[in-house]
Amino acid sequence: MSDDGGPLPLYHRVYLLLRQQIAEGAWPPELAMPGEHELAETHGVSRITIRRALQRLEQEGLVLRRRGAGTYARPPQPPKRRENLRGLLENLLAMGLRTRVRLLSFDYVAAPPEVAAWLELPIGSVVQKSVRVRSVKNTPFSHLTAWVPAEVGRRFRAEDLAERPLLHLLEAAGAHPARAEQVISARLADATVAPLLRVEVGSPLLWVRRQVRETGGRVIEAIEALYRPDMYEYQIALVREDGVWDVQRETADAEAEPAV
Amino acid sequence: MSDDGGPLPLYHRVYLLLRQQIAEGAWPPELAMPGEHELAETHGVSRITIRRALQRLEQEGLVLRRRGAGTYARPPQPPKRRENLRGLLENLLAMGLRTRVRLLSFDYVAAPPEVAAWLELPIGSVVQKSVRVRSVKNTPFSHLTAWVPAEVGRRFRAEDLAERPLLHLLEAAGAHPARAEQVISARLADATVAPLLRVEVGSPLLWVRRQVRETGGRVIEAIEALYRPDMYEYQIALVREDGVWDVQRETADAEAEPAV
């Protein structure tokens, strides 16, 4: 469940990198970007490959090219406007943001070994597997794959998943979530996830895996989330007390408008 | 032959799909998988393409192939073993792990607009900029770009940066770090960072930006860190109390051995 991106065409990788640098304002719009020859050199790639990447950037309006004059970056929006949303991940949709959830699949299956270990169940146990995509203002920003032990999952219906957060359903069903562990990492969008998040294959995604236990210690939820970094970031505020750093608050930060 | 989802080679996409199905136990290990012809048909792809996917699966030990007999799926590998290291980010190197730091650059420069805003200084103020790469067991895992106001930075030397964490230096220099904000996101490795982290250009990296204030409220450090996700992950433990999730501890999780 952990994996690579694989072999992307060169011109596409160069495109992704240039787009990232443009978005960061690496080249002010009034100064020309490095020439094609120079870009080719710094990326260790032929000029034709650079041109393919630049042509695509031009098609998308991220760059303005004039023969003889040069290539000029056009950073999309003025400084990124963000709506800062206090609250933990699950509370995101309880807030003002209108998020829409699409339920892509909902099945009871035999737990593959990795998932079984994650849920601390015997291999082959029946588990409920659901896949959802969550959107703000019609733009998808998270892809969620959740695993729940069968007897816990049976207490709610598939339609509920499209309306309320999983943790609420678990609580309403009599479970008592008490502790959670999250691991935050990064991975590339693969051919399955990319179209669902409306992102290019090979773009970077925030990768969060969470395990939730109830008071007795039993794992009642294992969830894998992939977030678009342009739409969603993770914030942590720390305070230093008596020479030790301590967490003050944890925050999810979602953009008001998609960057592109 | 069929639809699109991105510019991945066909054989690689088939490989990903088959690997996923194997991991989910779609074919019990004692029964043969569908033959190459059948797989070619169901995936809408030529037999040679199927073979390339299967050959890779065989190399990785996920399937067993015997001429005349068929292809048999094999139970996936046991989960990765990790050394779990408690402690906040800056404490990582204070722990048992022997991390080595290489100082790549150290200058006093005029702050570019973004950095000035980040440090809450007037545009063009002089700041100390340093770039470091940190390694465990001779494998680099983090790339750090730090910005410090000039008058704060003058209180320590470049050589100190190669030996002690920046926060220690700031404290030793009389600063009083009190609060910090971290933003966690994801980005791609570009041509500059990739070789330093010994990673392919275009691979995903964990992207952390941190701003540290001292007691008076002044920003004394702005730092941008890029981490290899196979070497370093971010963990957060949450506890639910009175219906609200609270952060219990924050943890950096580094692998004992690089995955590759």
Added chain:
DNA sequence: CAAACTTGTCATATGGCCTGGACAAGTTGT
């Protein structure tokens, strides 16, 4: 104007990806 940049266009060459088909070699079940 002229030199020195820029992007646009073209031709050529190499190698990887992918298809279609044919055939060889091994295994299994009747």
Added chain:
DNA sequence: ACAACTTGTCCAGGCCATATGACAAGTTTG
């Protein structure tokens, strides 16, 4: 033994990705 499966191997050909080089055409600067 035989038929019917399987995987292993090879070929011819087309398309695409990529590198290299040369040249045309536009812009900027002195």
